[in-house]
Amino acid sequence: MIERLQRALDRRTSATEYGECRQCGTTVDTDTARCPDCGSAEIASYTF
Ligand SMILES: [Zn+2]
Numbered sequence: 001m002i003e004r005l006q007r008a009l010d011r012r013t014s015a016t017e018y019g020e021c022r023q024c025g026t027t028v029d030t031d032t033a034r035c036p037d038c039g040s041a042e043i044a045s046y047t048f
Pocket of ligand 1: 022023035036
């Protein structure tokens with residue numbers, strides 16, 4: 001029961017990690033170095 005719950009939480013943690021361009025606000029992958037939309041290297045990463 002507990003093991004199953006932890007697995008669900010682990011999956012949620014990795015799924016809620018994302019990056020966002022500081023210039024235009026486009027959501028990108030966390031491993032993206034540059035925004036594909038405006039070319040800015042200012043990527044903010046969030047983890048919830
Ligand atoms: Zn951008």
